[in-house]
Amino acid sequence: MNARLAAGDTVLTAASMLRRAEAAQVYDVAQQTALEPAALVSARLGSTVLLKREDQQPVFSFKLRGAYNRMAQLGAIERTRGVVTASAGNHAQGVALAASRLGILATVVMPVTAPQVKVDAVRRFGGDFTRIVLFGESYSDAQAEAQRLCDERGASFVHPFDDADVIAGQATIALEILAQHPGPLHAVFVPIGGGGLAAGVAAVVKARRPQVRVIGVQAHDADAMARAFEAGVRVTLDEVGLFADGTAVKQVGALTFPLCRQYLDDVLRVDTDAICAAIRDIYQDTRSIPEPSGALALAGLKQYVSAHGAVDGALVAVISGANMNFDRLRFVAERAEIGEQREAVFAVTIPEQRGSFRRFCAALGQHSITEFNYRIGDAQAAHIFVGVQTAQREEREALAAAFRANGFDVLDLTGDELAKLHLRHMIGGRSPLARDECLYRFDFPERPGALARFLERMRPDWNISLFHYRNHGADYGRILVGIQVPPSEHALLRQFLATLAYPYVDESDNPAYRLLLRT
Structure with a gap:
């Protein structure tokens, strides 16, 4: 599909795009959207962050x-x-x-x-x-x-991005930003798919306030503009990732590429976890949920501040859309902690012997556990999948060192896509070693140290053969535990359960458990 120049244009420039944007007919249906401070993100980054709320349009997108x-x-x-x-x-x-x-x-x-x-x-x-x-x-x-x-x-x-009138319509966002924030402005961050929004905003910002930086942001697996910048010509991607579906474009536009190349200051790539973290940030500041492409700009803004530190002047992120599929929210919530580097994920090997769990918990110190998966499978070694809440990358490295100091082999899986997407849900199966296993579901107050205290209360002569826990952000944590108790000691087990004072359900006769996990 050929790119289409607007009538009267031979080459698009910042000046001609500014004229087109000023004459654009958009407000018959569109509205001037808010430019809102993101107080929580601003406080964390040490910079003034403003969100251009294009998710407020009648179609929830710019x-x-x-x-x-x-x-x-x-x-x-x-x-x-x-x-x-x-x-x-x-x-x-x-x-x-x-x-x-x-x-x-x-x-x-x-x-x-x-x-x-x-x-x-x-x-x-x-x-x-x-x-x-x-x-x-x-x-x-x-x-x-x-x-x-x-x-x-x-x-x-009607091309979605490679058309001068379409680009001019999107460029009206820049006119609004500059009018809404006439004070010091360091940079405007815009998501990029085919480049229409980035081209229009960059051209108008440079025409009006050339000292302001304009930075494009792409998903790492749909980075046609970034690759075009590197190659000096438009490239066609073989495949594009579909998580940020609104920007999943294999080739940028013939009109948008030269405009972006001339007027954008940089193009950043962000990964899925960073996008999920930005979605959560926007929700926490606005109580609205953008779609993945809608959060790209903020993800890039955060990456920029991480690399350059706090800056003078405001940083604006264009929140481009909020057409989120509800069934994606679970995935987003799960990956946001990792994207913010607030969760580290490890595979830890500990000896299959009494006291190992307690030593493992001692190595965790005061860190809260976000996930714990284990199924007995080897008579000598226990392989645990564990998620731990962290505040920064250095804590992740310190935890790994603490595990090793206790004699535990450890594999950092925080960046492992296979582990995060699939393996964390597949730990289990039948085990010939799980004799005399009783299965219980427990609810317990979700507070720091609650899971560790639960483990400490378990009788040392009863072996834990299965353990699953995942923090879901609620007031009560839920765990599934397999405990190997000889039939002759079931009365003692009932006494122990009564002393815990945690609500529990005996699932030992659950048909799904018998079908999938019980030998």
Whole structure:
């Protein structure tokens, strides 16, 4: 799909983009969004952090600005032929709402991987004026199908980023930021997919206040702009990660690349854990939940401050969208602690003998345990998967050293994607060593040291054959424990359980346990 220059332009510059942005027709449907202080993040970073709340738009994304500005320029004949677009979701919603407001028929091609919340929103905003076509696994696949439909129907294509009118619509965000914060401003951070938002914001900021830095941020597995910067030409990625689906673009635009190359000061890459941590930061400061792409800018801002230290002047992060699939929240919550370096994950090997658990807990010191997985499997050594709450990277290294000082082999899994995604949930199975096993679920008050005290109360002559615990941020912790107790000592076991004063459920006869874990 060819890039489209606005009428009267031969080359896009900061000056021409500023004129286009000042004349853009966006406020028939879009609104000027708030520029809010992020008090908690600011205090932690030692810098003034402001959030540009594009998640407050009617379609919960900035994309409405560019879509409407482009469609408002269509002539009468073009409007009768309708429009076609390709989008992972947010641009599609902008086109749908613009179509219904302007009375233009729109066909929206979305990849089959688009979140359902975005597909449903396109239907809701577009009503009778919008038809949805699900095609391909990425934006690039959807774009190819959209091109075919345009050629077939003679319709106008509304590009999500490589169009001068679309870029100008997105650039109105920069006009608002500069008007809302006329004081000292160090940098503006913007997410990058195809580059429309970054190109527009960078051009306008440099035209108005050239001393202000503009920094683009990409997911590490969808970094087409960063790679283009490094290569000096546009590149096409073979694959893109889909966690930050709103910016999952294989190739940046022919118009956006030269603008970004000329006016962006840098492009940063951030990983999934950093994005999840930024989502949590935004929630804690605003009580709103951005989508992964919507949190990219803040993730990059935090990385920038970590590298450069506190700066003079405000730092602005554009929160570009909030079309979050609800079923992603569990994953986000689980990974946010690691992304903030507040959780370290280890595989620790301890001797399979009495007192080992207590020595292990002593090595932990005052650190709170966030996760504990263990299943007996070897007569000589116990392999434990443990998550520990930390405040900084140095604590992680100190913990590993403490484990080794106690004679425990340790493997730091904090950066291991396989362990974090899969293996932490797969520790278990049947074990021939788990004879006379009784299985219990316990609830206990979630306070520092509670898990360690629970372990200390266990009788030393009863072996723990299974243990699972995960901190879920609630007032009560929940653990699953397998205890090897001879039948002749079951009465003593009941006495022990009574002394704990923790609510518990005997799961020894649970059919799922018997099927999957019991020998």
